[in-house]
Amino acid sequence: MKRFFAALLALSLCISLAACGGSPASSAAAPASSDDAGKTVFIQGFDLDYPPYSYLQNDGTVGGFDVEACQAVCDYLGWEYMARPFNWDVKDAELNSGSCDCIWSGFTVEGREDDYVWSIPYSNNTQLILVKEDSGINNLGDLAGKVVGVQTATSAFDLLQDEEGQKALCDTFASLEVFETYTIAFNDLKAGGIDAIAIDATAGGFLISGETGYKFLDEELGVETYAVGFRKGDEALRDQVNEALQALSANGTLQKIAEKEEYAEIREFLVL
């Protein structure tokens, strides 16, 4: 009996090892990878903490504008959609290792032009400063000597570090606090730990939806465009997605997705 269990255990180990060995190899070869039915599998890599582009929905499923747009692209091309939520800090390792086929998550092109193969832009955005209404901060000049928060590895953060961007403004701050997520930064703003947040108009709009007592400063920090990033050398894949995006824009599918209540902030920024 003991021996039987040992054999069973060994067998199950072998099977699970074989299963582990199989999947990365097939996804690395994407988009040529296919499931049993011969369908192409397209894997979208994204940050699950970036509303309204990609986030956990009220019903506990993965969603967001970018997720729905990608699913629509897959439907159009007859591909099988697969979600790969990842840690934003290691997005490049995820993409290059083949665990996903693209980064599609409110992904800013500016400053990264040469690092990826880019799709056509589908959305614009602006970076703004979010403050409490009663904070007495009414323009960028008022931020001198204030503590400003930003999420790590975002375009707003890059902009504040860029000599040709808003580095000069950033130098007037008492300090720039870098957060892991905007959720924590917003709590900190609420609690008075920081005075302002530098954030995309859409992400910021999502944060303060349902809240009162917050406002954006009128002056913009900068503008940016969102597109889908592919591995270098994946031009063919990119072209297919581009074609799909254009078709979905022409037949109104993308606009229809943006019509949803929770994507209200994106609607005015859609460029396709």
Next chain:
Amino acid sequence: MTFSTMLTTMSSGMLKTCSLFFLTLWFSLPIGMLVAFGRMAKNPVVRGAVKIYIAVMRGTPLMLQLIMWYFGPFYLFGWSIKGYRFPALLIGFSLNYAAYFAEIYRSGIESMPIGQYEAAEVLGYTKAQTFFRIILPQVVKRILPAVTNEVITLVKDTSLAFTIAYAEVFSLAKQIAASQTSFTPFVIAGVFYFAANYAVAFAMERVEKAFAYFR
């Protein structure tokens, strides 16, 4: 960004990591001793309360505790938490590690044979004298390897401080990696942590040798 800029930026983060590390040790080692006494107290109320404290500290993620310590004053009392970031980190880390150290101390103290206490009593030692002159030196000697384990874990756990936006070395590594689309900062961070822990292990080995007087 050049390699040397990367190193300088990350060194500043390492400095913040180290200050958090040393201050946490400074507070948690003595607090742990108090907690250990509470855990072994004859009074059942004290003992019970300390047991609950240890259970909560060990049973919930440190990351969550940091968020609670930092935002707690605002959500509970509506206080503004300006400038409270580093103190909150120190409270969170020190109280968490004190719980672990307390259990290590207790294991050491309870492992002392009763004969030691009896012999001390016969020789006319007071209770305090017995503890500080006879029991404690032997306890320290016994628990050093376990303490070293915990201290090394602390070096690595400091990366959790980024949860409430403390710019320690690993968060800087992630930022640079993202902006430069490079893997190098992660390697540098790995080397930094390893060097720090090598120093800890080396220092603790020296301490162990100093205590190895009966060999």
